[in-house]
Amino acid sequence: MTCDKARRLVSMRIDGTISAGDLLNLDEHLVRCTGCSVVASDLERITANLRSIEHVQASDAFLDNVRQRLSELPDRSRRAPMLHSWYRPLxxxxxxxxxxxxxxxxxxxxxxxxxxxxxxxxxxxxxxxxxxxxxxxxxxxxxxxxxxxxxxxxxxxxxxxxx
Amino acid sequence: MQAVADSDAALVERCRSDDHRAFDQIVVLYKDRVLNYVRGMISDRDDADDIAQQTFVKAYVGLRSFQNRASLHTWILRIATNLCIDYRRRRGRPDRRPVYLGATGDDAQAAALEIVDTRCDPAQAYARQEMSLLTRNAIEALPDRLRTVLILHDMEGLPYEEIARIVRCPLGTVKSRLFHARMNVREQLLPYLRGDVLAQDGESR
The missing domain is CATH 1.20.5 (Single alpha-helices involved in coiled-coils or other helix-helix interfaces)
Structure with missing residues (x-):
């Protein structure tokens, strides 16, 4: 297994989408290859860090702001008649x-x-x-x-x- | 998932019948996810909020032509993606502000990237937060095609399949872009990874 292939598999292992066979081969490669082992460790830490970022919540004013913007739309945009799929090519x-x-x-x-x-x-x-x-x-x-x-x-x- | 899809379809139908409360429900259902995603894509908090709102306005206008081929969530995120990419193209390259928490006190970014930290060690909390901000800068420097996939997957937790539908590319391309995005971020963070922050964090586990 090449190092490039191994590193791609590391990315899939992080996501839990790696097959059992690939996982076995990857583990064998990582035991022998220090470079890939370090990369694997780094990618796991970076991904864990990204996943730990707290999600923000939209404020209560968000819905009001959207409503306000919708009310400012011209009538044609707000109430455009529905174009049926057969009508468009015509x-x-x-x-x-x-x-x-x-x-x-x-x-x-x-x-x-x-x-x-x-x-x-x-x-x-x-x-x-x-x-x-x-x-x-x-x-x-x-x-x-x-x-x-x-x-x-x-x-x-x-x-x-x-x- | 099917129940969500069914309820989405029902909401869309009600919107088409000019039921404004149905669209309010759609906004309430998806506003947090859209806002999180857009804030990940755009560093300026005010602009991000503006684009998140624009996403729903565009969704409302386009809802009559929505044909339920993708889920409503996927469709809305696709609108958000297009708006974010369009915004970044109009603005040119991203405004890469150097971030050193405490030194510059960029509250907007700090608040957007607050880390859930149940431990009480202020030094470690600071180090983790600093690392997150550095990671954020690294993501900001990614090309659009890589950043979109990384944020949708690693920050928003979307599966490969849904990302493929949002960015309209094959599944294999999503996996490949995700791999390259992670490697690119790692490359940018190497001095920090080899230096201290994450190493200390790793030792403390």
């Missing part, structure tokens, strides 16, 4: 369904707004591109190019996709 399901519905509505609305905005931007760019082609044809030194505009289109699309 309530949780209702909350989950409502939350899901709100989330989906929000997403749809968000998608719709997003699509409207994207269509408007693309329309404006297409119109600008036509105007630019006319401008480029009439003034070849203008530094705005179709390529730049196409790049801007990509940039706007990318920005628009951000949440």
């Amino acid at each position: 309530g949780a399901a209702a909350v989950a369904i409502t939350a899901a519905a709100v989330l989906i509505t929000f997403q749809l609305r968000n998608t719709s707004v997003h699509e409207d905005r994207a269509a408007a931007v693309h329309g404006a760019i297409a119109q600008a591109r036509v105007q630019h082609m006319a401008l480029a044809a009439s003034s070849p030194l203008e530094d705005i190019t179709v390529a730049t505009l196409n790049g801007e289109t990509d940039v706007i699309s990318a920005q628009d996709s951000d949440p």
